Amino acid sequence: MSEKIKTKKMKVSKDDRIFDIVKWAFLGFVILIVLYPLYFVVIASFSDPTYVNNGKVLFWPKGFMLTGYQRIFKDSRILTGYMNTLLYTICGTFFGVVCTMLAGYSLSRKDLPGKTLIMLLFIFTMYFQGGMIPFYLIVKGLNLVNTRLLMIITGSVSVYNIIITRSFLAGNISDELLDASRMDGCGNGRFFFSIVLPLSKAIVAVIALYIAVVHWNSYFNAMIFLTDESKYPLQLFLRDILLMASSTINATSEADPEAAMKLQMMGQVIKYGVIVVSTVPIICVYPFIQKYFVKGVMIGSVKG
Amino acid sequence: MTKWNKTLKLMKRNWLLYVFLLPAAIYIGTFMYAPMYGLIIAFKDFTASKGIMGSPWVGMKWFETFFSTPRFWQILKNTLTLSIYSLIVGFPLPIILALFINDIGNLKAKKFAQTVTYMPYFISTVVLVGMMSVLFSPRSGVVNALLAHLGGSGDTFFMGESKYFPHMYVWSGVWQSMGWNSIIYIAALTGVSQELHEAAKIDGANKFQRVLHVDLPAILPTMVILLIMNCGNILSVGYEKVYLLQNSLNTPVSEVISTYIYKMGLQQQRYSYSTAIGLFNNVINFVILVIVNKLSKKVSGTGLW
Known part of the structure; x- marks a missing residue:
């Protein structure tokens, strides 16, 4: 046994x-x-x-x-790109967080007539969209082509973020808290700003990071809508440098093969440097903010 | 009647909450619903001077044009190849990773594995493709250098030759998002009670059996939901990465619906035609989503709605 x-x-x-x-x-x-x-x-x-x-x-x-780095820091495009991306990311994140928190809070309230319908209308857009061309025509119709405003606004509000905010607030702000403050004569506005907001630092951090990453990484809208190089975000310059530079280098230095060879090699090292310069800030900050991303995924998964 | 009065009273008391909803509603109205209205140009011969309303109706003309171009089947095949290949590889790997990470006993090692594997998700698409183009470059790239050390030829043009394109696309996607996609499973696994594991251990189950019979059932609902969502995107291979990976050599295999829409619509200004293609794409996606959701509800009881 x-x-x-x-x-x-x-x-x-x-x-x-x-x-x-x-x-x-x-x-x-x-x-x-x-x-x-x-x-x-x-x-x-x-x-x-x-x-x-x-x-x-x-x-x-x-x-x-x-x-390589000396060449990169002399290249004004990197600096311009960084400044533009910072501007779009900071303003866009602020705008997005404001919209998301306000909407998410309202939709988390059980006593709001019509919230189910509004929620449905919001969620529908996650599964069905107008597509690229109608979107382009709308933006054109609003005279937002080649504007910084467009770069700030687009991508800032996402239904997914509104949903996770709503789930978080519905689970963390109790009805009793609302009732008690109402007894004390506290209206919806004051309740939101002085009670809900201080209790939602975690979710604000999560959605701010989500929106910031979208802004930091996006290039396609900028490529479609921007014509002024002075407004280009970093990613668009990176695309030029990393993916299109080799052809221009080949074209400019055909005359002397040795110089051309040297230039092309330099071009490669510059590419490595550019990748480092553009990615190091994110990778350095990332371990400290990682927990917020994970938290976001968890809040999101509760609702499914 | 009293119910109506109550609703009205609530609406009056909570008027400010509607104001709170306005910014997001305006955004979604403008950038989501207004383009949906714009979809009607798929059935019209749209010219900017006549506007959406003024342009003449043409019925299904643009859809027929698309279905009858010789490139239709090619583009559809490319799109399906990329998305099905991505699904087959990209769906199970995060689950395996999550099960293994969950099994790490040492907390520091666990944290390290998580931090490292999530990291590539924060590298932008442009930088990812830029990295691929230098690392896989035929003469100077490190991949070819390593292959040469192992006896390979060392001058394979991975980024150019079309036979490598699907692999480059899919595996770079795995590299970038495998860790990130595992988070949701790891989160679900932390909910598995330790007692279940202990009980299984006493019954003589080894680790593999416990993973199979304790951990896996715990993440099954999450798996089903994610699978449904992935299926709903079967025809939408995003243009962001494909567009960057495209070059004149690989377009026969790299042209997908979304990049074709971009080229037809914004580069050639064939607005109605490309809108019709986009609508076709979205409708198919939506229909697949609904069908898969229904199936899954019947089979497993979990669904998106």
């Missing part, structure tokens, strides 16, 4: 060991695949382009050089 239990236990622990091996192999592989490209971009950006292009740079920088 005891013998039997023992063999069973042994077998279980052996199976578990196989499970653990598979688990760590999988996780190790995933972590390596995620980290190595990022690490490589960083070391390549500090290395001599000749080594990088010959595949000599694999695990540590070789021929330490900062020329």
